[in-house]
Amino acid sequence: MSALRFRGVALEVTPQLEYRCRKSKMALCGVGRPLLQKTHRALGCFSKKKQTFSYKANGFQEEDIRKKLQLFPGGSIELQKQESGIAVMTVNNPARMNAFSGSMMVELEERVCELESWTEGKGLIVQGAAGTFCSGSDLNAVRAISNPQDGMKMCMFMQTTLTRLLRLPLISVALVEGKALGGGAELTTACDFRLMTSDAVIQFVHKHMGLVPGWGGAARLVRIIGSQNALKLLAGAKKVDPNIGKQIGLVDDVLTVDEGSSLVGTERWLSQFTKGSAPVIRAIKKVVLSGKELSLDEALTTERNIFGTVWGGPANLEALELKTKHK
Ligand SMILES: CC[C@H](C(=O)O)C(=O)SCCNC(=O)CCNC(=O)[C@H](O)C(C)(C)COP(=O)(O)OP(=O)(O)OC[C@H]1O[C@@H](n2cnc3c(N)ncnc32)[C@H](O)[C@@H]1OP(=O)(O)O
Secondary structure, eight states: OOEEEETTEEEEOOHHHHHHHHHTTOOOBOOOOSSHHHHHHHHTOBOTTTOOBOTTGGGOOHHHHHHHHHTSOOOEEEEEEOTTSEEEEEEEOGGGTTOBOHHHHHHHHHHHHHHHTOTTOOEEEEEESTTOOBOSBOHHHHHHTOSHHHHHHHHHHHHHHHHHHHTSSSEEEEEEOSEEETHHHHHHTTSSEEEEETTOEEEOGGGGGTOOOOSSHHHHHHHHHHHHHHHHHHHTTOEEOHHHHHHHTSOSEEEOGGGOSHHHHHHHHHHHHHOSOHHHHHHHHHHHHHHHHSOHHHHHHHHHHHHHHHTTSHHHHHHHHTTOOOO
């Protein structure tokens, strides 16, 4: 039996699962099994004993919510995979300040799936179109699915998709121009880094909407800035400008005007981390991710396994051959 990764979760591929996935043409992306049963349990999608995928676990019927979301069209999620190994994903719905329509939520999942099987990839930039990041869910769709059942399904769908986005073996950065509000603020936390332009604002406006984050944004925010700061941002629905963002560790850098276009500046910033061999960069992301998400014992095992994929590999042999010095 082989081990594969399905929708961000590592699992044993039973003949039944293989059949089911082939039948519904779902992508299985093979990258080992670094995140193990802990992830299975966390997402509640798998029976630990049999390790078979259940479509209906947690009442989460993905195909149902997908169909429902498609009823709210508009905008798109664009993806450009570049030769440099850096991809640019653009949330594109400028007439609504890049709010997420239902069809955009579905497209986001499809783009994440595409990136999961992009083996040459090293980095990812997530940006909004037309100089602003994203104003959260499209309020027209939100009103139409404001019943608890649909809300839970949408939340589960976006939570799973953003978890998979964060777990991509790519070093990711959110380029925040203009506003990142509500779900848009949550999206920034599904990237490894956040860069802001000097006039940009990140605001978890959920409290003002009578809500809390549901796309995993609170859980990730606590891990990025700690629970005290997270409480302040959520309970105060505080506007985070670049200065505050840097102070509390939400923002990694501020893009200045003389860096030219923000996207060019972000590519330059990211390239300091993506320079070099793709397998090594991807392995670095994986060891850091497992260190963050797994228990120490599980993380150590995963680290050994990932170490084994680069030891004696082309980049390692080349460095040995060149007698590289680290002056
Ligand atoms: C809370 C979490 C929740 C979730 O799903 O988990 C969400 O994310 S709910 C959405 C939270 N976001 C909002 O409530 C944003 C509300 N909008 C605004 O505050 C403003 O529109 C703002 C600050 C984004 C932009 O203000 P500005 O003055 O620059 O422009 P306009 O207001 O004229 O906006 C232009 C145009 O965009 C429409 N718009 C903006 N955001 C949304 C949205 N989230 N959903 C739908 N439409 C949105 C706005 O209505 C304007 O359209 P128009 O047809 O011209 O009236």
